[in-house]
Amino acid sequence: xxxxxxxxxxxxxxxxxxxxxxxxxxxxxxxxxxxxxxxxxxxxxxxxxxxxxxxxxxxxxxxxxxxxxxxxxxxxxxxxxxxxxxxxxxxxxxxxxxxxxxxxxxxxxxxxxxxxxxxxxxxxxxxxxxxxxxxxxxxxxxxxxxxxxxxxxxxxxxxxxxxxxxxxxxxxxxxxxxxxxxxxxxxxxxxxxxxxxxxxxxxxxxxxxxxxxxxxxxxxxxxxxxxxxxxxxxxxxxxxxxxxxx
Amino acid sequence: xxxxxxxxxxxxxxxxxxxxxxxxxxxxxxxxxxxxxxxxxxxxxxxxxxxxxxxxxxxxxxxxxxxxxxxxxxxxxxxxxxxxxxxxxxxxxxxxxxxxxxxxxxxxxxxxxxxxxxxxxxxxxxxxxxxxxxxxxxxxxxxxxxxxxxxxxxxxxxxxxxxxxxxxxxxxxxxxxxxxxxxxxxxxxxxxxxxxxxxxxxxxxxxxxxxxxxxxxxxx
Numbered sequence: 001x002x003x004x005x006x007x008x009x010x011x012x013x014x015x016x017x018x019x020x021x022x023x024x025x026x027x028x029x030x031x032x033x034x035x036x037x038x039x040x041x042x043x044x045x046x047x048x049x050x051x052x053x054x055x056x057x058x059x060x061x062x063x064x065x066x067x068x069x070x071x072x073x074x075x076x077x078x079x080x081x082x083x084x085x086x087x088x089x090x091x092x093x094x095x096x097x098x099x100x101x102x103x104x105x106x107x108x109x110x111x112x113x114x115x116x117x118x119x120x121x122x123x124x125x126x127x128x129x130x131x132x133x134x135x136x137x138x139x140x141x142x143x144x145x146x147x148x149x150x151x152x153x154x155x156x157x158x159x160x161x162x163x164x165x166x167x168x169x170x171x172x173x174x175x176x177x178x179x180x181x182x183x184x185x186x187x188x189x190x191x192x193x194x195x196x197x198x199x200x201x202x203x204x205x206x207x208x209x210x211x212x213x214x215x216x217x218x219x220x221x222x223x224x225x226x227x228x229x230x231x232x233x234x235x236x237x238x239x240x241x242x243x244x245x246x
Numbered sequence: 247x248x249x250x251x252x253x254x255x256x257x258x259x260x261x262x263x264x265x266x267x268x269x270x271x272x273x274x275x276x277x278x279x280x281x282x283x284x285x286x287x288x289x290x291x292x293x294x295x296x297x298x299x300x301x302x303x304x305x306x307x308x309x310x311x312x313x314x315x316x317x318x319x320x321x322x323x324x325x326x327x328x329x330x331x332x333x334x335x336x337x338x339x340x341x342x343x344x345x346x347x348x349x350x351x352x353x354x355x356x357x358x359x360x361x362x363x364x365x366x367x368x369x370x371x372x373x374x375x376x377x378x379x380x381x382x383x384x385x386x387x388x389x390x391x392x393x394x395x396x397x398x399x400x401x402x403x404x405x406x407x408x409x410x411x412x413x414x415x416x417x418x419x420x421x422x423x424x425x426x427x428x429x430x431x432x433x434x435x436x437x438x439x440x441x442x443x444x445x446x447x448x449x450x451x452x453x454x455x456x457x458x459x460x461x462x463x464x465x466x
Contacts, residue, residue, distance in 0.1 A: 022321050115304040118266055123318050124293035
């Protein structure tokens, strides 16, 4: 029954969050602020992870494709498809769930326990809308940009480290990443990313918003937010893959 | 003023009055308007008439002092940026914090936070001011400053102010009508003069709990 309670409470919170804004201009400014803190602030970690993921996939794939029956360019195909279909949208989203999710849950949770959310309510402001909606919009708009950036850097990382380690030639890698490229794969990845971005912003916000107690509970909310977000990302990854690719 | 022991239900009552807690029954009337019978829009209108001073100040950590005071003006008025800043500066001067505009809440002392919270509450010229234990965590001298500020603002702006406290010094300093809450009930109600003379046992146990108050009683 607990799951139904949380689902109902989450639904009510989202309904409130998507309510009519008090002042559109202020919400618009908040969206840009959130894009800056949640999106631009994540560029560094996304870049590092993507480059190393691409490099490792290239070297591991080359190591496993030692059969003379498999052409060398298959390494490039594997790197491209792994990055576009799964690693960039899902793994980077899981990492963002940890980084952004904990930040959102602890920020809103702290605001709850220090009565800042009550202060917003007393002023007649829809606190859910003011605090949560800009984070959701910023994530849904900016995460796809992060994921495209990740795909590009992952494939580039594979190229650089593949050549440096000598597991693949320049010609084979370029041939591989351009071989039978399906643009729909990128659209599929962006659809997944948008859904994950909504989860990354809304689930930790839910846990933060309903924090009760003090600093210890803020920490617990943050952990819960990240764990539930990660589980939901993996669940929706499976569902969306089934629906969009099969 | 609403007074009572810790855990007697003072803050719960206050939260019910301002609509932060759901109520099982009863009425909360703002000049005849029953808060809990109003629709969302009606409740929102009443909330715009309310200023509240929270126990910890409840200032927005990510905003400077000036931004905290400007915030309600930005949300609910069509004032220009310079008009909003002028109003914020006026309110901050009123609470004797003319040079704190650019500071963040983490850089303020407890008393300064309370004063900024008062400035934020009066920025939109509320009709009703609710104060939840305005003296908690403050030294006696700063407590008097905050008490006097609340009293002055109440008189100056003609606001109805409800203060929750368990500090008898505040009651004596600024109390007008006093309600004593005991185990969640409205146990006793009267004026400042009456509370010092009452023979209600629970009220006397609370009012004369300190040596200072006992000494004061012996002088009467």
